[in-house]
Amino acid sequence: MIEPQIVEPDAASETETAILEAARDLLAAGGREALSMRAVASKVGLSATAIYHWFEGKEALVDRVVLHGFRRSEAYMWKAIEDLPPGSMDRVAALGEAYIRFALENREYFKIIFAIQTPVPRHIDDVPGQGGYRVLRQCVIEAMEAENIRRTDPDVVVLYLWSVVHGLVTIFMACDPKDLLAETGCCDELDEEELTIGLFGRFRELVRVGLEPAAARGGGDDA
Amino acid sequence: MIEPQIVEPDAASETETAILEAARDLLAAGGREALSMRAVASKVGLSATAIYHWFEGKEALVDRVVLHGFRRSEAYMWKAIEDLPPGSMDRVAALGEAYIRFALENREYFKIIFAIQTPVPRHIDDVPGQGGYRVLRQCVIEAMEAENIRRTDPDVVVLYLWSVVHGLVTIFMACDPKDLLAETGCCDELDEEELTIGLFGRFRELVRVGLEPAAARGGGDDA
DNA sequence: GCGTTAGGTTAACACTGTTACATTAACGCC
DNA sequence: GGCGTTAATGTAACAGTGTTAACCTAACGC
Numbered sequence: 001m002i003e004p005q006i007v008e009p010d011a012a013s014e015t016e017t018a019i020l021e022a023a024r025d026l027l028a029a030g031g032r033e034a035l036s037m038r039a040v041a042s043k044v045g046l047s048a049t050a051i052y053h054w055f056e057g058k059e060a061l062v063d064r065v066v067l068h069g070f071r072r073s074e075a076y077m078w079k080a081i082e083d084l085p086p087g088s089m090d091r092v093a094a095l096g097e098a099y100i101r102f103a104l105e106n107r108e109y110f111k112i113i114f115a116i117q118t119p120v121p122r123h124i125d126d127v128p129g130q131g132g133y134r135v136l137r138q139c140v141i142e143a144m145e146a147e148n149i150r151r152t153d154p155d156v157v158v159l160y161l162w163s164v165v166h167g168l169v170t171i172f173m174a175c176d177p178k179d180l181l182a183e184t185g186c187c188d189e190l191d192e193e194e195l196t197i198g199l200f201g202r203f204r205e206l207v208r209v210g211l212e213p214a215a216a217r218g219g220g221d222d223a
Numbered sequence: 224m225i226e227p228q229i230v231e232p233d234a235a236s237e238t239e240t241a242i243l244e245a246a247r248d249l250l251a252a253g254g255r256e257a258l259s260m261r262a263v264a265s266k267v268g269l270s271a272t273a274i275y276h277w278f279e280g281k282e283a284l285v286d287r288v289v290l291h292g293f294r295r296s297e298a299y300m301w302k303a304i305e306d307l308p309p310g311s312m313d314r315v316a317a318l319g320e321a322y323i324r325f326a327l328e329n330r331e332y333f334k335i336i337f338a339i340q341t342p343v344p345r346h347i348d349d350v351p352g353q354g355g356y357r358v359l360r361q362c363v364i365e366a367m368e369a370e371n372i373r374r375t376d377p378d379v380v381v382l383y384l385w386s387v388v389h390g391l392v393t394i395f396m397a398c399d400p401k402d403l404l405a406e407t408g409c410c411d412e413l414d415e416e417e418l419t420i421g422l423f424g425r426f427r428e429l430v431r432v433g434l435e436p437a438a439a440r441g442g443g444d445d446a
Numbered sequence: 447g448c449g450t451t452a453g454g455t456t457a458a459c460a461c462t463g464t465t466a467c468a469t470t471a472a473c474g475c476c
Numbered sequence: 477g478g479c480g481t482t483a484a485t486g487t488a489a490c491a492g493t494g495t496t497a498a499c500c501t502a503a504c505g506c
Contacts, residue, residue, distance in 0.1 A: 114397045156425045167390025174337045202379045210433030
């Protein structure tokens with residue numbers, strides 16, 4: 001059994017947390033471009049250069065804000081599965097739904113994490129994967145042991161599941177969902193989040209069947 | 224049968240195309256932040272303000288570059304399926320692989336398209352979906368008619384397939400794949416693109432089974 | 447009391463996108 | 477030929493950016 005290991009935020013000075021909060025608000029409101037050192041400074045009541053005493057530069061400041069977002073997302077994931085039976089597909093599905101909900105409710109965090117301004121990909125520990133990835137991985141392994149998912153390379157399955165939800169979220173952040181589903185007609189009067197979750201629900205059946213052990217399908221052609 | 228409808232690029236002046244090429248190069252080299260009006264100008268041999276005679280501003284310039292990227296991606300997709308039999312799953316898979324290859328070989332285009340700097344999602348016609356989405360949609364419908372995909376809402380299937388490949392690509396652009404697959408060990412000595420394609424190959428089986436018509440699975444529990 | 451450090455300041459540099467305005471050349475028109 | 481108009485470019489400048497250098501001030505250890 002895995003346990004939530006949420007690292008306590010490093011004990012920070014009042015000024016430091018004030019800067020971080022101001023930065024978070026600016027980031028959430030208008031994205032990376034809206035976060036200027038001078039804007040942060042004036043929110044906190046300091047001069048812009050004072051921030052450099054607490055953070056190496058803008059990049060480092062953004063990184064710290066994002067790191068905080070990771071921790072929140074990790075907690076969000078843990079909460080999503082805590083009441084569900086280990087090894088069940090419900091747990092896997094709940095993680096997917098939590099991922100989507102967190103992404104849509106914390107768009108700016110999410111965008112910045114995957115904005116990929118840096119040409120070099122980050123280390124996994126610096127991405128919401130850290131918490132989320134490992135939780136999902138554990139759930140998948142448990143589901144395999146419970147014969148709810150066919151036995152195969154768990155990393156492949158984890159990345160597959162992650163791709164589905166991550167792809168859905170990022171596509172819907174870039175394109176208007178109602179545009180894509182215009183002909184399906186299932187979308188009016190739903191807000192974006194419910195629409196995305198609804199679509200995720202439709203995906204679940206496709207995913208479940210694909211991951212089913214061969215026994216459940218009456219055949220034996222598993223690889 | 225659908226035909227490639229690649230819109231000819233609007234006849235542009237020499238200066239205009241020179242600006243666009245310079246902008247494209249800068250964008251590809253260092254992302255949106257590396258594209259400054261002055262840098263573009265000096266590459267073309269003009270003053271920065273001259274660009275404003277051809278483009279409304281930086282945003283418009285970037286948009287035009289991206290638009291050009293869309294057209295290339297559309298052509299890329301068409302080429303990927305032209306020799307494969309309509310209605311086959313091979314066509315669907317080839318589109319997925321083409322999407323991945325194009326994204327990885329044109330990272331900067333791709334990043335910018337999905338960078339989502341604008342808070343409001345774009346219209347579908349302004350996203351690589353335009354070409355790619357419709358091609359994929361048609362291929363899915365044909366595969367349904369050929370009984371290679373279970374009959375259900377095609378838009379759901381299309382978005383599902385798109386999510387899988389798009390998610391995979393964006394995750395691998397943000398995180399180091401070798402990090403994620405460290406324990407699987409299938410990654411050494413492969414470059415990133417081949418690794419991604421290889422993983423996509425592993426996904427295909429999961430996706431194929433999930434989309435199979437009920438008849439092929441020996442059961443009758445389709446919805 | 448003195449040195450050191452933490453926490454802050456102002457001034458300045460080298461950039462950025464963008465605008466206002468002036469310039470030059472080419473064209474149609476009478 | 478001269479005139480007006482327009483296309484295409486230039487210079488100067490503005491307001492904003494991240495960042496650095498240098499300076500100040502209060503608190504602390506010794």
